[in-house]
Amino acid sequence: MITDAQRFQPFSEEPIRLIDQSGAWLGAFPCDLDDATLHAMYRHLVLARAVDERLVLLQRLGKISFTASAAGHEAAQVGTAHALRVGRDWIFPYYRDTALAIAVGWPLVELFGQMMGTRADAARGRQMPAHPGSRDLRIFTVASPIASHLPAATGTAIAQKLAGAGDATVCTFGDGATSEGDWHAALNFAGAQGAPIVFVCENNRYAISVDLRHQTGSDGLAVKAHAYGMPGYLVDGMDLLACYYVMRSLLEAARDGLGPALVEMTVYRYGPHSSADDDSVYRDPAEVAAWRERDPIVRFRRFLTARGGWDEAAERELRAAVTRTVDEAVEAAEAAGPVPVEWLFDDVSSRPTPQLERQRERFRAARRAAGEDVAD
Numbered sequence: 565m566i567t568d569a570q571r572f573q574p575f576s577e578e579p580i581r582l583i584d585q586s587g588a589w590l591g592a593f594p595c596d597l598d599d600a601t602l603h604a605m606y607r608h609l610v611l612a613r614a615v616d617e618r619l620v621l622l623q624r625l626g627k628i629s630f631t632a633s634a635a636g637h638e639a640a641q642v643g644t645a646h647a648l649r650v651g652r653d654w655i656f657p658y659y660r661d662t663a664l665a666i667a668v669g670w671p672l673v674e675l676f677g678q679m680m681g682t683r684a685d686a687a688r689g690r691q692m693p694a695h696p697g698s699r700d701l702r703i704f705t706v707a708s709p710i711a712s713h714l715p716a717a718t719g720t721a722i723a724q725k726l727a728g729a730g731d732a733t734v735c736t737f738g739d740g741a742t743s744e745g746d747w748h749a750a751l752n753f754a755g756a757q758g759a760p761i762v763f764v765c766e767n768n769r770y771a772i773s774v775d776l777r778h779q780t781g782s783d784g785l786a787v788k789a790h791a792y793g794m795p796g797y798l799v800d801g802m803d804l805l806a807c808y809y810v811m812r813s814l815l816e817a818a819r820d821g822l823g824p825a826l827v828e829m830t831v832y833r834y835g836p837h838s839s840a841d842d843d844s845v846y847r848d849p850a851e852v853a854a855w856r857e858r859d860p861i862v863r864f865r866r867f868l869t870a871r872g873g874w875d876e877a878a879e880r881e882l883r884a885a886v887t888r889t890v891d892e893a894v895e896a897a898e899a900a901g902p903v904p905v906e907w908l909f910d911d912v913s914s915r916p917t918p919q920l921e922r923q924r925e926r927f928r929a930a931r932r933a934a935g936e937d938v939a940d
């Protein structure tokens with residue numbers, strides 16, 4: 565239940581913030597989360613960072629072909645995840661949302677299986693790495709073309725409204741997505757239809773090498789919500805609880821029939837755009853270092869420590885447990901073995917067409933000719 569004090573003002577000039585750099589609570593209302601919930605949120609932050617670092621390592625080792633680091637985005641994503649009703653609300657994420665997927669419970673074995681293309685991958689090796697999806701968790705499979713998932717997210721939210729079950733949709737994207745036509749079509753239609761959807765822009769100020777100043781002449785991104793008839797909120801995306809409380813109140817409003825909202829979360833990506841990028845050619849290392857000083861994980865840990873109930877021993881125990889969890893997940897995902905190439909022919913249609921069967925036979929014949937052992 566959201567109280568009046570937990571409703572936020574849209575279109576503020578300063579980002580909404582509930583925890584300062586020292587970990588002190590700034591809210592006009594008391595934090596109403598219990599220790600177990602706060603510690604679960606912190607574990608998700610730490611786990612997401614550890615997964616991220618392991619993915620970079622696996623890419624360097626040649627075990628995965630591509631990774632897009634979420635380091636610096638964790639508070640925005642974990643805060644959003646905890647405001648969702650997992651399995652009921654729909655989630656339309658983008659490729660940088662590893663922490664979001666982890667925090668809503670995407671199994672780590674599946675995550676690493678998806679990244680490595682092993683049999684542990686629920687998508688059976690058919691997506692490029694960093695493209696999760698889950699029927700059970702209602703995660704719409706990530707699509708590479710920027711902003712192409714937004715109209716589908718709006719459509720889903722309109723369907724939720726028509727169904728009348730009180731569900732909502734969250735759709736995330738980067739600042740670069742706001743330059744795409746799909747972005748405007750989706751927000752326009754959501755506003756016109758009063759769709760129960762919260763659009764979340766993880767604004768890290770870069771679309772690969774393109775600075776936000778080249779994307780828009782407007783004063784920020786949240787302000788664009790005005791034109792689509794919905795409120796826009798500017799939030800400190802390195803502050804987990806600011807992200808959580810803003811998302812909680814907006815999702816509740818959406819479920820109550822109050823329509824869509826746009827949230828701009830200011831974040832920073834510490835690493836390059838992806839494993840295929842060299843950010844040193846377009847960013848000053850001093851800028852990266854300055855944002856690292858505002859690390860969302862350190863800030864939240866300070867909050868927990870100041871509140872009581874978190875200390876060095878708890879921290880050590882958590883870090884060791886997280887390392888073990890990641891080790892085991894990587895091991896299990898790898899042990900599942902690579903996806904057989906022949907799976908390519910499965911699930912294309914409910915009954916294979918004669919053309920598909922002929923292609924499968926030609927493929928098998930080519931493998932036999934190459935001396936491979938092909939089962940009948």
Ligand SMILES: Cc1ncc(C[n+]2csc(CCOP(=O)(O)OP(=O)(O)O)c2C)c(N)n1
Nearest residue numbers: 660708709710738739740741768770771772
């Ligand atoms: C329609 C389209 N155009 C270009 C690309 C190439 N591309 C991949 S990621 C990216 C940058 C997107 O930046 P942003 O939306 O800000 O998200 P970020 O990666 O910064 O989190 C671009 C241009 C693409 N995938 N799709």
